[in-house]
Amino acid sequence: MTIRYATIGTSWITREFIGGAALAGGLQLAAVYSRNEESGAAFAAGLGGVPVYTDLEKLAASGIDAVYIASPNSLHYPQSRFFLERGIHVLCEKPAALDPAQLLDLQNLAASKKLVCVEALMFLYSPTRFILGEAIERAGKITSARLDFSQYSSRYSALKNGEKPNVFSNKMGGGCLMDLGMYCVCPMLSYFGEPEGIFCSVSRFDADTDLAFSAVFTYPFGDVAVTCSKAGQSRLGSEFIGEGGTVCVESLSLLGNIRFINASGVSEQLVPMPERRLVLSYEAREFRDFMIAPERTRQRLKEVCEASLGVAMYLEKMRSLAGIKLG
Ligand SMILES: NC(=O)c1ccc[n+]([C@@H]2O[C@H](COP(=O)([O-])OP(=O)(O)OC[C@H]3O[C@@H](n4cnc5c(N)ncnc54)[C@H](OP(=O)(O)O)[C@@H]3O)[C@@H](O)[C@H]2O)c1
Structure with missing residues (x-):
């Protein structure tokens, strides 16, 4: 099973994550998002003709299963919530929310919709x-x-x-x-x-x-x-x-x-x-497994969510x- 994922944010960490996800396998880059067409196109060049979206609603409706969010910190909570509400799994860069109340809200929303919402904090997966x-x-x-x-x-x-x-x-x-x-x-x-x-x-x-x-x-x-x-x-x-x-x-x-x-x-x-991409591949791999094998990874997902929440507190x-x- 291949997970079709999109990225939010066009800085170096998103490019590194795409490399890590390719190393992990089972994750297909299906779309990239940028606030503007030009920077999106520049970012997508060399990524195999992947489509660029400048509208989050259109991106969410494009058939993606998951999203990797690497926008500025204050956008993590609203953007994660936006995608979870539309049935899309979320891997969000650290800090996944500005405070523990926001993070708990996202974790509860994800659980209620049988979705994954985890923080891309490398230590948790390495x-x-x-x-x-x-x-x-x-x-x-x-x-x-x-x-x-x-x-x-x-x-x-x-x-x-x-x-x-x-x-x-x-x-x-x-x-x-x-x-x-x-x-x-x-x-x-x-x-x-x-x-x-x-x-x-x-x-x-x-x-x-x-x-x-x-x-x-x-x-x-x-x-x-x-x-x-x-x-x-x-x-x-x-x-x-x-x-x-x-x-x-x-x-x-x-x-x-x-x-x-x-x-x-x-x-x-x-x-x-280690190479950063290798470390990012560990988080990409577990994110994928949380999505494709929810029963087998239930306890591990709980541990990751609790660890993130502890850090936020x-x-x-x-x-x-x-x-x-x-x-
Ligand atoms: N895990 C790691 O090792 C690692 C390393 C670096 C950063 N990070 C995390 O990754 C996230 C992004 O960090 P960054 O340094 O790449 O941030 P950034 O350069 O300030 O912003 C990231 C992207 O968000 C978009 N953006 C910028 N300003 C925005 C604004 N005012 N409103 C909406 N979108 C905006 C831009 O993409 P467009 O212009 O294309 O929309 C930009 O490429 C942060 O949460 C950071 O903690 C993690």
Whole structure:
């Protein structure tokens, strides 16, 4: 069975996803959407004559089974709802909604219509998360962890030049916390469960734009420190520090370049840096399986939805602590 899917958004991540979906198999690109004909045609060039739609209603009526949404964050909820209401499965880029209430509404709507609505957060689908989990176990009693996602944004210079790119606009659901926070919070919740306490503080570019943030999550075993920035590049990555060793992760989004360094300092590479398309193929593959084998994947779909909801809840708590307002 082949799933006919369409894409929303014409930036590089959509192109990468199309590559990932091709690797996954069983997913046929049936249409692309752009707000305007020209950018849609430019994006579709080289994609095998796939039709371009500039009207979401016409796209929804074109016979597609599913949609991959990679529009600015504030559009994720209304666009996902729009397609679910029309009987179309949704894979939506992170964050799949602006807050947990929106996300729960989408998940309930999908369930009531026997549809799939999941978030394209790579960690949730990457098999490498198990290797990282085993390495953390191997590190023995964890005493602290330092999770970082600091990536110099290609749009930062536009912000400094007085523009407001979507990714930095709180009106569009952007900002550092909404763009990057999930990359640290998702693995933290996955490996350590719910924290006992949270502190969170942001650095702002201006009153409406968070550029970087730090958070400390307290656990019975110690603290997990989370740092993210869009104005500078981390060169050290993240560390899970245990009594018996340290696990270093260069990229928490791709789960790439994972090393175990034992208590004597001997380093072993467990996972190299993967191609993004390969990692995207894992989420595409599971999205496909959720659609074509709902019985077999019911429990797994529930886990993915709960994990997304947990992340959305913590991002909301962090926004509240840091005084970040969206919209
Ligand atoms: N998983 C990952 O690794 C990853 C990486 C990057 C981004 N993302 C996620 O992907 C999503 C898109 O990010 P991006 O950086 O590509 O965003 P973006 O460039 O600001 O916008 C994405 C697309 O949405 C359309 N768009 C732009 N502004 C719009 C507006 N004001 N109203 C309606 N549509 C608009 C544009 O397509 P048209 O002009 O053709 O309509 C554009 O190509 C975000 O949710 C982001 O978090 C994920």
